Amino acid sequence: MRRTTRLLTGTALAVAAAGGIAGPVYAEDGTGGDLRIHPATAVPGGSVTVDTAACGESGTAAGDAGAVGAGRFTLAPGAHGGEAVGEFRVPPSAQPGTYEIVAQCARGGRRITGDLVVTLASARQPVAPRGSVKTGVGGALGTDPVQTAAGVAALAVAAAGGTWLLHRRARGDGI
Template sequence: MGTATRLLTGTALAAASAWLAAAPALAADPAALEIYPPSATPGSEVTANTTACGSGGTAAGDASAVGAGAFKLAPSTHQEDAIGQFKVPTSASPGTYAIRAKCTNGKEVSGDLVVTLTSREQVTPKGHVKTGVGGALGPDPLKTAAGVAALAVAAAGGTWLLHRRARGDGI
């Protein structure tokens, strides 16, 4: 190998090892305030958490952008997480709002909350479906009883005719 090749290979290896050493620090971004769920409807409960406050750290949260006001973030059972909750006001308008928190160690973090008017949960329909076909337990039991009686008479008449034909009496 030539000197230039060794120099380039050594430089590439040094850069790769420096990047790999910094990768764990890049993966855990303490400058973020995680909002869950990231998209909420007015009146719903939202959780905010961060690792920026350190182990046992607390923070003062500010959701006044969406109209919820101040809330506290306290240490949780998750290692180094400070967690707090607030309720999206029922008067909140759709849009994206910046939620902020300031840790007792002086670090400030923020995250975005998207307010929508509709929930993405599946809604199960309730009540009767008006298809125009009616049913056995429809709104008029008298008509239902008349229909059942007509079917019974038709079945009895058909059975009597088939019986006569089988005996050879004719119709």
């Protein structure tokens, strides 16, 4: 019995130490990585949304994207209860790299952070082309029905004449 108790206690402590039972651990100064950034990878000129539940119910926060050159922005209570949401635009002059985005809760002064990756290539899926492609093939006569009929008639006369000449040659009449 004593052996089983030790085994279960040891297993429970190992799971708790691995993070299976215990929640996230934060530094003493209130720093944490609870700032969610969407999209996590952005291109210069792109719009980025930031949200957090770390500031509590109907909490607000002051955001700072100065590391990427976007400056300050505000996080206000969003449509989902308990989340503060804000938005900023990555400047067109932003260089590729990873930037720390910071927010500080209005109540309690908790500082939360998240990482934004700026790339030059868009992570979006390629879009299939739509519409016509101007290749220079076709449409030489335009869309005028009279010109189209004249072209078809000219081709019919040429085909009939070619067939007649081939038929004469096959009979041996010559040209």
